[in-house]
Amino acid sequence: MKRSRLWSAKSLILLLVLAAFSCGRPGSHYSASVYRLPWPGADGAVSLQDVEVSTLSDPEHFSGSAAHILVEPGDGGSTLAGAQPRGRLVRTSADVLVPADYVTMQAVTAYAHTERLRSLDASVGADGVLGYPLSLGVEVHVMSYGQPSSNNAVYDSKLDSLLLVPYTESGLPLSLNPGVLAHEHFHFLFQRLVLSHVHDAASQTSCNGAAPPQVAATNPESGKVAATFPDSEDLVEKTARGIPARTYNAYVLRGLNEGFADFYGWVYSADDSFLAKSLPEQEEMRRLDSPPGRLPSENLIRRLLVDYFHPEAILPDVVRAHNAYALGSIYARYLRHLVDDLVSSGSTLAEARLLVTRAVIAALPEIGAQLDGTYESGFLSPNFALSRILTHLPPLTRPVCESLEGVHAADSGYARPQACDTFSPPEVPVLDSEPAFHGSAARSKKDPRLMKPSAPAVAKPTPTPTPASASGGLR
């Protein structure tokens, strides 16, 4: 019996040693740099692929030189605050790291796109503009106008962070949507190059953080609202003339910010309807290859900011912020249209896309400089930004010039590109009446959210939410 015990003890030790050395190498679990992620192919369609992510040095904590990502973070005052996340990744025998839960998949995918977008920035002349690593939050609980937000992505200027809000619909989650991530990434650039010139809290805290009221892009009832109140027309005109410069400029800037961001989303994703992949109801308003329409004049923009139900007042901030997306779609489609025009003139799609994107990036500091000292007193021409972009493009052909002439608002501020000076564009009527792109829903009283604006807020680690700014939401 004694011999049997000795033999058994030796065998047990042997077994434990064998087991200890029978498996993987210590410290090697997260050493791979290839991840199985939902990723766009050459045609823009997203599918599961093995993706090299070279800078994600600490995958367990979603941290690398491109981004630091927190899960369910709170408002830390000037930065996102939260615990160090614990990603779940399984390493296969082929040294591929596979996200083992949905949150990890979102975080690693968002990181991978941020890494690629950093390269895109460099290729279009925005290298060094942003300070890396960027701050991102996944599954962020955002309060918008007193309600928990879902199905949105928000660039928050106060936190200088991208907030990805929980997605509950049936499409491609926003956090996995390449175009959406590029759209939000552009807001970082616009903040640095343009909005940093604006020292106006109102322009940066206006609400488009999450779930603003839905307003149709086009509406057959458009234009009938004013007719319902014929006696108020003089009052509307009076209120429109008294619109403060900062209110007007904040609206135009938001339109530019959202429109250019949509264009950047298209450049990165090569998908004209990238937003509709996640939010199908946005297809009509935001699809990029639709005709751009015509920019509203300065006078029309003033009138669009008036609350027709209370003609002595301007629209609530929340409604103005939402309506600016419609203005943004004109800018986005203009740039997209410009790419097509350049392709028609002989450029390849890749060349044209690069040319226009570089011109946009080059124009941003000029737009920002224009705001210095004039934001409170001057009125930014709706044409100004596009005119600046055109100066950064090579000489344009006559068809391109003709095409662009049809988009610019026919009021002051449009500087025709130098290459276009040799031909006379056809006369275009001044668009100075209610345009199709603003639906009457913007002035509807049916949605109580329209009438009770409040700033969006990111939930703090403490139970009490604190207002936060959101200067570039998705919708």
Added chain:
Amino acid sequence: MRNLLFIAALLVSNFAFAGQPLFGVGANMNFQMATSGREYQVATPFAIRAGYRFSFLDVIGEYSYIKSSSGTEMVSVSQSNNEFLLWGRKSFFVSRTFKPFAAAGLGSHYQVVTTKFGSQAEEDPGVFEVVGSLAAGFEVSFGSHVSWTFEGRGTEAESYSPNPLLGVASYLNVFF
């Protein structure tokens, strides 16, 4: 898997002649860190045990399994964890019905991830990883053939979070 079969075969060949066979079924309760890093989540893998009781030591093989899923209508990620541990357990006599014990275990685990993305589905088995565990608890005997054990344990594996993973386990054991 071959390593485990080897261990099992060795176990049977060396101890079968000297010990009292036992079989146990129960559940573990592991306190794993949520992906957010903000809180602990309780995971309760199902577990079975089989082994031998010797006069000086219990030698027990344990297999546990758990599966979890997360995602949306379009995307879902399922993860299953298979863990194998070989325990050496030393009991300390207090009374015939109540015995505290300490135990050490060594083994391996592997995970399988199934990812569904739209109509696409992929299953990715992970590599085997070493698992080590320490436990302490007590055993309450109900006659000579049935007992109940309760233990607290800390289990270490590179991909466990936190590492070591803390938990408790409860088993109903039958002796033959």
